[in-house]
Amino acid sequence: MSILTVESLSFKYLESSTLALKQVSVAFEPGSVTAIVGANGAAKSTLCYALAGFIPHFFKGEMRGSVHVNGADTRETPLAKLVTQAGMVFQNPFNQISGAKLSVFEEVAFGLENLGVPHDEIKARVDRALDLFGLEGASDQSPFALSGGQQQRLALASIFVMDPPIMVLDEPTSQLDPEGTREVMGTIQKLATQGRTIVMVEHKLEWIARLASRVLVLDHGALVADGESGAILSRAQEWGLNETYYARAARLAQERGLVSAAGSLPQTLEQATRFFGNRHVVGTENRN
Numbered sequence: 001m002s003i004l005t006v007e008s009l010s011f012k013y014l015e016s017s018t019l020a021l022k023q024v025s026v027a028f029e030p031g032s033v034t035a036i037v038g039a040n041g042a043a044k045s046t047l048c049y050a051l052a053g054f055i056p057h058f059f060k061g062e063m064r065g066s067v068h069v070n071g072a073d074t075r076e077t078p079l080a081k082l083v084t085q086a087g088m089v090f091q092n093p094f095n096q097i098s099g100a101k102l103s104v105f106e107e108v109a110f111g112l113e114n115l116g117v118p119h120d121e122i123k124a125r126v127d128r129a130l131d132l133f134g135l136e137g138a139s140d141q142s143p144f145a146l147s148g149g150q151q152q153r154l155a156l157a158s159i160f161v162m163d164p165p166i167m168v169l170d171e172p173t174s175q176l177d178p179e180g181t182r183e184v185m186g187t188i189q190k191l192a193t194q195g196r197t198i199v200m201v202e203h204k205l206e207w208i209a210r211l212a213s214r215v216l217v218l219d220h221g222a223l224v225a226d227g228e229s230g231a232i233l234s235r236a237q238e239w240g241l242n243e244t245y246y247a248r249a250a251r252l253a254q255e256r257g258l259v260s261a262a263g264s265l266p267q268t269l270e271q272a273t274r275f276f277g278n279r280h281v282v283g284t285e286n287r288n
């Protein structure tokens, strides 16, 4: 039974003359981690908006087809109710700050206050969310005083605190340095192992290979590939995407005749270790 279902979804923004999304159908299983990849303008963000109900409730336009979040038709369910089912982190975390709250603590508490959650419980849940995303020291700061990376952590904490079963993350580490990315991806992985359903737009293919079991490829608004992440990543160049640095290293080594060319290219560190470790490295003993 799928927790999130998209059927023949097409969408045209109000101000636009072309379709942003074209006949997309896809369903997500509970507890799965799925990555969405594709070139700039492929409609990755637009699909995220539709998954979380911001289309049609916030972004106006012409929507055909349907999206069901935990059984609820997004068209017929108010956004205030949908956010308890599917939380979304926007590509630009700055856009997500309410502007109504003076401190990071209050900003994270905002959604729970709207739900009428008791004060003590709010305090406990917000503290836990701030801790989880490494913001415990920033609790009293203004959300607008934060760095881009911290605003990204704030956006993640603000949706985590609502405890939605589905999390839609649009480039959640784009503002973070490699260390911050490692921390946040580790937390996302933990949330996934706790059973949350995660859909994540991400450009860092090494992280996709590590976290996601499935990858969707969007191209000009159409879903052009959908499959197991290793299989999709090994074909990344077909869609003009980069390859993981593990695959690149292995391919270059093959092309230069440094290792024998056989089998599929590695996509993760573990696979790369096996790839290079198991292979006969040409030229060490029996070349010439």
Ligand SMILES: Nc1ncnc2c1ncn2[C@@H]1O[C@H](COP(=O)(O)OP(=O)(O)O)[C@@H](O)[C@H]1O
Pocket: 013, 014, 015, 016, 020, 038, 039, 040, 041, 042, 043, 044, 045, 046, 047, 059
């Ligand atoms: N608010 C908007 N109004 C009108 N057109 C938009 C809006 N947001 C995105 N688009 C258009 O929809 C298409 C898909 O954009 P987007 O979903 O942001 O792609 P991606 O996230 O893959 O880069 C693009 O052609 C973009 O210009």
Ligand SMILES: [Mg+2]
Pocket: 044, 045, 046, 091, 170
């Ligand atoms: Mg985008």
